[in-house]
Amino acid sequence: MASNWIDIRDEIRRRVLERELLPGAKLPNDQELAEEFDCSRTTVQRAMLDLAQSGTVNRRRKGGTTITLHPITRTTFDIPITRLEIEAAGHEYGYFLVSRDILMSPPRVASSFGLAEPTKMLRVRALHMADKQPYIFEDRWIAHDTTPEILDVDLSRESANEWLIRNRPYSDCEVRFLAKRATHEEADLLAADVDEALFVMERTTWINGAPITTVRALAKPGYQLVAKAN
């Protein structure tokens, strides 16, 4: 008779799905649910924690538990290291440094860090390849004042991304997905047509508020990011 937390979660989820519980509806409190499901309040709590994390319900102390008013699709994407993504797909990984310069960051880059003023940064552009074919082109800006060691790294051998992941921890990360038309140069690098639509992943990282790096990764035409929701 007594339920475990997964049964409870699934049953509440079913009630939401079957419209027995409508968006905005208030659930009985944990104690009452525990009686209904013939278990302790802890077990109900465990189920509710999961439902709250998946965005199905909202919980507020004293306010109780309510079904999320406006249904959303909550999706979790794992963005891997490009080399590993390529190798996991069974392809041969290749890496090619396109350019390495110390430049003033353009407004787009400064603003992605939330900075008003452009600063001098290390800009690294590189190409990741799968089975000799272009896969992802990355255009990276590194705040070398917070990570001076990067200036001594041979970036023609290893991608800045992998060096940074091994050596420069970050505390905050912002991710941004968008689409962008290929410029002449980008089309050339990615073996794409000019004006081809490219899928773009931008990532910016900070350590305790200080900028580390921002990268715009342009994927080859046809690239897709897939996830299962719910």
Next chain:
Amino acid sequence: MASNWIDIRDEIRRRVLERELLPGAKLPNDQELAEEFDCSRTTVQRAMLDLAQSGTVNRRRKGGTTITLHPITRTTFDIPITRLEIEAAGHEYGYFLVSRDILMSPPRVASSFGLAEPTKMLRVRALHMADKQPYIFEDRWIAHDTTPEILDVDLSRESANEWLIRNRPYSDCEVRFLAKRATHEEADLLAADVDEALFVMERTTWINGAPITTVRALAKPGYQLVAKAN
């Protein structure tokens, strides 16, 4: 002296950040950590649950807890209902039905449901507008054999999405992000240039294995999806 679960989580996270714990490293078991942090195993378990869900550690019964070998960027996106997204941004929402037909689904659509054979489906194309400007164009296919009521709905007044959300629960959902070049017609509808790069969100839903709907949403030029990771 005794720690709470958030302190423990943050301390483990700090050790990973500071490279005191390297990728692949094995953590002490919950019992030992409980002694170190002067608390019960349950409290450690709670911290570890959180770390596992954020992708920082992997836990295996008997195998113990290890730091994730290949760091990934795990990001959670909440994709809202378009009307609410527009209204939340303080814009006036507009909706316009472009077409409504019963057609054989093309291979692309059949395969997104995992079906080999094309079937007859209801195809609805509609435009969502923000302050009279095109915002998102959606091209939707609905399996009307599993949802026959949709055939009686006046889709010139309400978007199929909102009707479905209110009336047709789903159990599984797949999300896909990509970029696509605007065709003449798409450019026209979205007030974009031909060949403009469009950000595309595709969502396919099922109820217990049976197809419900698949939608390709083309966002206006400049659209971005943003999330904080970690």
Next chain:
DNA sequence: ACAATTAATATGTGCATGCTTAAAATTTTT
């Protein structure tokens, strides 16, 4: 009428204990 205080209530946290699972070690079988 308004602000400050107090009470009530629902969720959150921590601890103790027992259960479940998967890897490793052992035994049995072929």
Next chain:
DNA sequence: AAAAATTTTAAGCATGCACATATTAATTGT
């Protein structure tokens, strides 16, 4: 001796109970 079946055991996982904390509502004081 190798392979299959079994037992052991070391980990994480789940649950029941008691207490902490936040938020709302009611009450009291000015």
